[in-house]
Amino acid sequence: MVNLLPNAQLIVIGGGIVGLATAWRYSQRFPDRPVVVLEKEPAVAMHQTGRNSGVIHSGIYYKPGSLKAQTCRDGKQQLEQFCTQNGVPFETCGKVIVATDPSQVAALEKIQERGVANGVPSERIGPERLAELEPHAAGVAALHVPSTGIVDYAKVCYRLVDQIQQQGGRVVTGAKVTAIALGAGEVVVHSTAGEFTAPRVVNCAGLFSDQVAKLSGLRPAARIIPFRGEYFDLAPQAHHLVKNLIYPTPDPSFPFLGVHFTRMIGGGVECGPNAVLALAREGYGKTSVNLRELVGSLSFGGFQRLALRHWRMGAGEMWRSLSKGAFVRALSRLVPEIRSEHLTPAEPGIRAQAVLPNGELVDDFLIESSGPVVNVLNAPSPAATASLEIGRQVVERLAAE
Template identity: 50%
Template structure:
């Protein structure tokens, strides 16, 4: 009698599997649930809760979009995202405030760049008020400068609170403590992801994978079999807390140097009333290297062997030397703050938790300045989500969700 073998169809644990429980990954899950109700979404996060890295370690600012080139993804998403973030926080009861901010020129060489920001803000549809030196005191009595602009749509919020609300409202299955170890992708079938957990691990099968792994996004892309054509080079942003918060009423920024994707040392009154000063930007010795004591040789080697790292270093070493000096010298850091806030002294500053920025660097050393989203078979990779990613997370999430849903089999796509 011939044996009959029953062939079981491939079973899926979910339709879309999101790797990364930061604000972009959770916004993507949230957007999928609204665009295509009934789509099964699972989020894998290696930490024990959401928003433990870039989302939970930034300055908490809702950016207006004034800095970004008109027409760029950054500009479009930031302007739209700022308004949506305020609305989301109000709807879900997340702490927030629309405070406005000052961008202050302290040297004559910065005045042309300040005027260029006025024009850029207007092109992006952002209300901007130009201020002379004496008018700065209307907003910030202790701040000094030659001229400034006031941007009324900037605010602050609790982004960790936003991430928690996105996780809850998405209806997705969130698996915390699940680190991605291996990915098997077959374009005709989808992906199978093996995870490592405290109790061993599991395999999660999905039709489409969305990579929102932040500091590890390039590694996840390579595990999927796609060449991201970039590498994440981690930069640590170091902060101090101001012991005399009464010196600063709101948010105060220097005029940024357009050659770099960093905004410089600025003053930020948080939603809890504390004032943070920073960040400076120094190379981190690990992707999660939140202080100089965290050193991971394998990750250093991966950064050092990427050609773009050395091209970048040759182009920007002078800038880097200044950042390193402020990192190892409190007096140098204080000097940078005193350009805006002369009354501050080194004794007014106490170290605050640092963050690490996942900076995408191309092979030729180019620092990717805009959002970078790429697709592969059954996969969508978010490869660069710099500031203002938290501000713009809702529209970014919709864009990533749109691409993920389009990668599903036709019968599962929303109509």
């Protein structure tokens, strides 16, 4: 099998939104340097990018000064501009973050403080204003974040593919990377679609980013642990219960935001997700198991320490996975009128979460270089929102090294 783009100057591994955004940014910065994207699936955006709620995040949650906070704010503006210029529908609909109990008000205030530091406008509101924005939501207080939006990230990816190809690049599907060989001034990437050679490589392999990094000789301290998020669709007769986006006040010690309601840009309302250990990196079904990957997760000391630290919250997430009634009860804290018959199972997703050996979750985006290879090792939410800015920063790193 031959290299389909023999003069490629950059190879990007992974056809999710971060990989495609990086390739597009590179083609913008260096229009005379062809780029090739290798995606192991038959189409782009088939995993994390195409299996999320489609929220354009405002950046209100993130630690001020963190890469998440900076890239989310800048990436949001770039994403909205890209969508406008390329005919991708999006909507700035706003959301409410609801405190359902007085004990959560202090956490809500801290979120607002972070929003101020991050330059994200929000308004502290009481039950009366909450009832105007979301008539069926219940809470003692809330934050209204008007800049939050919704979009179909898969459609963004399809436009990115068009742009990359117009610049002379290629997006090769069915190209699972099997080996990476570092040579003098070039990197040879072996894949199921052939061998590809370029001076530089960017690893945006998502759920397999740590394994691809190892192929290039890097031994990252963090390991990807897959967490499955399960969703329900709200039945049409219950759509009136949710106008836009309704979120709970999250636990600041846990990286997941809790089950929430999201109006989708294509219609309908999605409810969820919970967060449970996936039995395989692409184990979307509850009984989908890859024993090698599962043993790898369970035997990793970092995961064991994480599980011990958060066992109570983890047990609650598992119970909601097993019991629809428990899931409904969690949702009904936000919208009391929700009933079990309003919910039908929807397509699940899997989050690639980097975990350190000491059991700490990598809370920020993590990008490490290893010679001619740049590895995006942790890019959880809001990576889709921030993707164009992440891509820009990766390209700046390539240009500087």
